[in-house]
Each structure stands twice: as structure tokens, then as C-alpha cells.
Amino acid sequence: MSTLNTNNPYGDSHKHHILSVIVQNRPGVLARVSGLFARRGYNIYSLAVAPSYDADFSRITMVVDISATPLEQIVQQLFKLIDVVEITELDPRKSVEREMLMASIEVEGDRRAQVVDLAGIYEAKVLDVGSASLTISLDDTPEKLDDFEELLRGYGIVESQRTGRVALPKLERESPKGGTKGKAS
Amino acid sequence: MSAKEILTGAEALIRSLEMENVETMFGLPGGCILPAYDPLLKSSIRHVLVRHEQGAGHMAQGYAHVTGRPGVAMVTSGPAATNMVTPLCDAFMDSIPMVCITGQVATSAIGTDAFQECDTIGITRSVTKHNELIMRAEDIPMAVRQAFHIATTGRPGPVLLDVPKDILVNKMEWNWPTDQEVLDALPGYRTVTEGDAKQIKAAAKLLLSSERPVLYLGGGVLKARAAEAVKELAEMLQAPVVTTLMARGAFPDNHPLCYGMPGMHGTATAITAMQKADLLCALGARFDDRVTGKVAGFAPEAKIIHVDIDPAEQGKVRKPDVPLTGDCRVIVEEIIKAIKELQASGTAQVDITPWRSRVNGWREQFPLVYEPSEPGGRLKPQFCLERLRDLAPAGTIVCAGVGQHQMWTSLYWEFNEPYTWVNSGGLGTMGFSVPAAIGAKAGQPDKTVWAIDGDGCFQMTAQELVTATTEGIHVKIAILNNTYLGMVRQWQEMFYGERYSEVDLAGCPDFVKWAEAMGCVGIRVESPEEIDAAIERANSINDRSVVIEFRVEEFEKVFPMVPAGAANDDVLLHPMQESRREFLK
Numbered sequence: 001m002s003t004l005n006t007n008n009p010y011g012d013s014h015k016h017h018i019l020s021v022i023v024q025n026r027p028g029v030l031a032r033v034s035g036l037f038a039r040r041g042y043n044i045y046s047l048a049v050a051p052s053y054d055a056d057f058s059r060i061t062m063v064v065d066i067s068a069t070p071l072e073q074i075v076q077q078l079f080k081l082i083d084v085v086e087i088t089e090l091d092p093r094k095s096v097e098r099e100m101l102m103a104s105i106e107v108e109g110d111r112r113a114q115v116v117d118l119a120g121i122y123e124a125k126v127l128d129v130g131s132a133s134l135t136i137s138l139d140d141t142p143e144k145l146d147d148f149e150e151l152l153r154g155y156g157i158v159e160s161q162r163t164g165r166v167a168l169p170k171l172e173r174e175s176p177k178g179g180t181k182g183k184a185s
Numbered sequence: 186m187s188a189k190e191i192l193t194g195a196e197a198l199i200r201s202l203e204m205e206n207v208e209t210m211f212g213l214p215g216g217c218i219l220p221a222y223d224p225l226l227k228s229s230i231r232h233v234l235v236r237h238e239q240g241a242g243h244m245a246q247g248y249a250h251v252t253g254r255p256g257v258a259m260v261t262s263g264p265a266a267t268n269m270v271t272p273l274c275d276a277f278m279d280s281i282p283m284v285c286i287t288g289q290v291a292t293s294a295i296g297t298d299a300f301q302e303c304d305t306i307g308i309t310r311s312v313t314k315h316n317e318l319i320m321r322a323e324d325i326p327m328a329v330r331q332a333f334h335i336a337t338t339g340r341p342g343p344v345l346l347d348v349p350k351d352i353l354v355n356k357m358e359w360n361w362p363t364d365q366e367v368l369d370a371l372p373g374y375r376t377v378t379e380g381d382a383k384q385i386k387a388a389a390k391l392l393l394s395s396e397r398p399v400l401y402l403g404g405g406v407l408k409a410r411a412a413e414a415v416k417e418l419a420e421m422l423q424a425p426v427v428t429t430l431m432a433r434g435a436f437p438d439n440h441p442l443c444y445g446m447p448g449m450h451g452t453a454t455a456i457t458a459m460q461k462a463d464l465l466c467a468l469g470a471r472f473d474d475r476v477t478g479k480v481a482g483f484a485p486e487a488k489i490i491h492v493d494i495d496p497a498e499q500g501k502v503r504k505p506d507v508p509l510t511g512d513c514r515v516i517v518e519e520i521i522k523a524i525k526e527l528q529a530s531g532t533a534q535v536d537i538t539p540w541r542s543r544v545n546g547w548r549e550q551f552p553l554v555y556e557p558s559e560p561g562g563r564l565k566p567q568f569c570l571e572r573l574r575d576l577a578p579a580g581t582i583v584c585a586g587v588g589q590h591q592m593w594t595s596l597y598w599e600f601n602e603p604y605t606w607v608n609s610g611g612l613g614t615m616g617f618s619v620p621a622a623i624g625a626k627a628g629q630p631d632k633t634v635w636a637i638d639g640d641g642c643f644q645m646t647a648q649e650l651v652t653a654t655t656e657g658i659h660v661k662i663a664i665l666n667n668t669y670l671g672m673v674r675q676w677q678e679m680f681y682g683e684r685y686s687e688v689d690l691a692g693c694p695d696f697v698k699w700a701e702a703m704g705c706v707g708i709r710v711e712s713p714e715e716i717d718a719a720i721e722r723a724n725s726i727n728d729r730s731v732v733i734e735f736r737v738e739e740f741e742k743v744f745p746m747v748p749a750g751a752a753n754d755d756v757l758l759h760p761m762q763e764s765r766r767e768f769l770k
Contacts, residue, residue, distance in 0.1 A: 027318070035311055070500065073497065076496045077497045079496070080314075
């Protein structure tokens, strides 16, 4: 994404990393993770947590700030939690990321059509229609969401909520020469 | 198939502790934990009834320190659990294996602000290696097995089990999980023992090629039972050794290669050797701020080999050149092997005799010094310690509280055997020594246990001497009474322009009468001539605990000292040595 967005809620993208953390699905596990971050003074930009494919485990996807603490240290401290089973650092270039945005927009008069148009361009959905407002949702890459959110801001966002990003590693693919992608070097 | 045995949760809990070979535990009953105290009546486990739950925690720590086995404490819910927070945190900071069992209100009452309810799991989450609320009686054996496994493996630490009252009452089918079942239930817990082979070779090469190596020993050497291996490594390299506050005794003080304790109140030699080293081989040490001083100015020329069982310690403070994660004993043995192989293939060690003689020069120039007391003047605390040390029976275990007396004990005692020194290093818990000494004596009943305490510390936990008397666990306490919160007073003198604010403990009680009221022998020593007789008398008494109050000089300060935030190069020497400062080059 080439658009430079000064309102990017994630700040400087070089200073944050995505961690995908598999934890045992047990009471208090989120408190352990968030407590560790609070206690050690690490920053979380976003956090998404839900059961994984296996009901015994949950996947926590978090975007962490590494401007003050090296990523290695955050990972090692996290891994000391007994309930943490696996930590994968997701390189944004080698992962697929998604996030969802819901926003309610003021749409007096002919602005409604403009917003619906805009939603169409971004393939966003209109979820709810009020007499002078619309609620729209968009799931896409976090950068697309930034873009869309900035445009909506021009119309007046009444309320908005983002889910925080979720991500999975890109799948490996057979290259035409028969080698595996990423092993070239 | 034989019929399954049906037990109550409480019976299962106590049996599980027996299965874990618990011989002694420390605790105090109360409402929610009551059911667990009933099967205890028939148990082989000795329960030591304390006078305050904090005492139970520190006793468990003292027990673990000297035996290497996990200390066990059991208390009730609410205030008992919160009283346990300090020992848990202390054990967490100093990596002491400990299992603590707390009662909890019945599952149906959790979250209702019931009587003596508190969020024990939430409160202790950040001061334990792990904690667990048990929600079914049938889960008790597995929870206990996991607790002992987690507390004693990897980097040791405290584990808390919170058990609601109804879970203790409910019936369950007894089952004892296998090792494999325990591991399977902990998919996120794996510990690394062996170090990386490549890094071990790199460490061996670095140790052979360094001109100014220092072995920097931390408490991990003791946790890993690595003292013998470390001694072999030091001797084969003839490298200087320093032992941190947590590692005192890990390497014998009377060994010519031992240069004592580094850090804020370390010896000038240990501090300077680290500062000037070109290689620090950190073994089970964590580059604590009390050791490094200002990190930016710490051992600026040194490369770092860092051996630690906890991968999170690698690079936490100082980036290592050779990180080695694993068990200290295993890795040191591997390094020794690698060195021998290198030597066999012709790689000789760089000559480090110039370095040794330089370090020895510092040791000669900067011994520990204090001004002897004037005739008729107050006792010098250092002199009392020297006498206690020299008159102590062989194998004596020494405990300390926190403050000046702790630093003097660490500096002036001669620790020649591992597991003879018990103190609160990381958390710095005043009041640690009396209960820790009782726990240590319970774990090593054949050894003499001396607690060196301050008057401030003693007044925090002295009531546990009642426990000592009633349980017949006889310890010896030396109070270095300077009628001040001595270390704080020292800081106020040195860094706050002698403005003494709330440090004067002059209204102190009569320690002799207090000791006697608790069933101990109380002795007061005010002049140098009385010292030896008092200590000898204390050492000869084996059927009661003894408290000696030494009335010591109020304004004595601990030297050397690296002021907080200063670099170790700026260590303040004893005033008698400051003029020789230039020799510390």
C-alpha cells in the first residue's frame, strides 16, 4: 500500500510486529498474557483472540510495539507462560492479514449516495440504515481499512470499531522450477 | 479390576503431597482450607504451625534453599493468601522452588465477595511461575503433580494452587497421573537442558583466547547443582571467580581464585575485575542492576558468555556474544569437554598470569576494612560478624535479613560450601531471616543455623520464634542492633545531606526480654570482651533458640559502595582506602 496515512493508528509500521500465539484454551489465559505485557511495560497495538481449529487451543493475534523492547525479549517472556504453546512471528510480507472495521456515518441528504458509492468501491457492506446515518462494515487488509476510514472521516464518523488484525502465514507454493518458494537463497 | 478408591478432595490433596515426597510443610489453617487439615492428622507429613502466613512462606523458602527440594506452604483464603504474596514474590525473584496451597471460598461463592474471599489467582499471577484454580476434586492429583514439576524444573519458582472449599469436600476417584500424562497436559511447557553445541565450542574458544576472563557466578549455579563443575572450569583456566549475593558459597571463599561478591556493596577487587575484564562468563547470573550499576558503564570491554536456563535472560540487560540456554551444570561440563578437545588439538590458553597478578594486586591493596571501635565505644558490627564466623561450627548455615547487616554478612562471612547461605536477594524482603532460618533448620536439622538480623528486620517477623520454640526447631539469631533502619540511614547520610527522616528505631523493645517471652535464651552483648563468651554459649545451646543482641555502632556504613545509578568505576571505597584509588587501574 503506497498511501502514506498520517492517522495510521498503528504508528510507524517498522516498530510493530505481528505475533500469532497459540495458547491453551483455559480460564485466565488472556489475563496472563495481558498481565505480562502490563507488568513488563510492553505495548500492544491490537489484540484479537478466539478459539482455534482445535477447541483446546486459542489463537491470539497481537500487534506489538518493539520500539522500546526487542521482539526477542517479548517472545521469550511470553513463552515462559505455561499456557503459551507456540509463538509465530508473522512477517507482514509473508502473511495474509485481515481486519474488520464497523463505522456509523452521518449521511444527511445526498451524502448518503456518496457514502454508499464509496462503500461500493471498497466492497464494504451496508449493515444498517438509519434516517440520517449508515453503519458500514469492511473487512480487508489493515492498510485498506486505514484508507477507507480516512475517507469516511470526511463525512463524520459517529462511532467506529476495529477488530484488530488477524493473520496467518502465506502458504508455500511449488514454484514453476519445482523448488519451494522462499528456499531460493 | 479392583474397585477404585474413593477419597475426598482434601484426602487426595494430602496424599498427592505425600506422593511428591513432601516431608515437611509450613502453614496455618483457616475457614476455607479447614477440610485439608483433617487428613493431615493421619499424614506422614510434618506440619509446622506458624504464627503468621508470611512466616510459612519464608520458611518454605529457607527449606528449599538448603535442601534443593521444593518448600511447601499451606494457608487459607483471603488475608492468608495476601499474606503469602511477599514470600511468593521473593521466591519468584530468587528462583526458589516452592508450592503454595491456598484455600478458596466454595465454587458457588466465587465472585460474590464472600467472607475471606479474594482473587488469589489474579493477585498472585505476576508473582508466581504459575498458578491454578482447581475446579474439580478429580483434578487435584494432576494439579499437584504439575505444580511440583513446574516449580522444580527449568528456572525454578513458586507455583500456587488455589483450592475451593467444596472441591476439598467433594469425593473423587483416586488416580495418580504418570509422568507422560503430566507432560501431555502441559503442551506449552518445555525446558531446555543441553546447550547448543556450536555455542559451546565458541564459549570454549573464547575462554581460551581471552586475556582477562572473569567467571561471574549467579544463583543459577546453586540451582543447577553445578558448583563442582564450575570449580573444575575455574581451576583448569585459573580464571578469577566472583560470586554474586545469590551465589555466595557456590565457589569456596577460601579458594585462591575467589574474589568475593561484586556489585553495589561488593569488594573493590570483584567490582574492578569485572570492569576491566575482556570476557565475562556469566553462569546462572542475570546481570541484576545491583551487580551492573549503570549498565552503559558496566564491563565496557568485556565480551559476554551467558549461560542461563531461562532464554528470556539472554540479552535482557546485556547482549551476549555467546548465548547458551540450558542447565548450567550440563553446559559447564560440556564447555570443559570442549576446552579439553581444543587443548588436545593444540589450542593453548592465552597466558593470563599478568591478569591474575593484577587482580591479586587489587586484593592486596583493597581488603575489607573497618575502623576498630574505640575503647569503651560501641561494638563494630563487622567485628561481631568476624567472631560469629570464626566461632561457628563447621557447616553452619547462615541466613540474613535485608540491609546493612545482610551486606556485612555476605562480605565478612567465609562461605566455603554451597547451600550454606540463605537470603532475600531480588526482592530484598526485610524480616526474611527469622522464618527462613527456621525453614532451613527444619530442612537441615543436624546443622547449626545462624540468622544474622538487623533490629528493623527482627521486629517484622520475630514472632516466628514462638513457632521455633513450640516446634522444637532451634535456631540462633544475632541481632546487629544499631537502633536505626541502618541502610536507609546510610543513604540519608550520604545522599540526603544527613537529613534523617523516619529511620530512628531508638524506641526499640528489650530484645532479651522479648526473646525470653518467646521461649528463647536472650543474651545482650555491649562490649567486645563479652562477644566470644556469648557466641560460645549460644553455640552450645541445642535445646532452645537463642537470640543475641549486639549493641553496635549506629553510624557504621557499608563500604565499598556503588551509589545507585552510578557506574561501577565510580565505586566509593572505604575512607581509609580512598587515597589509594589510583591503584584500581
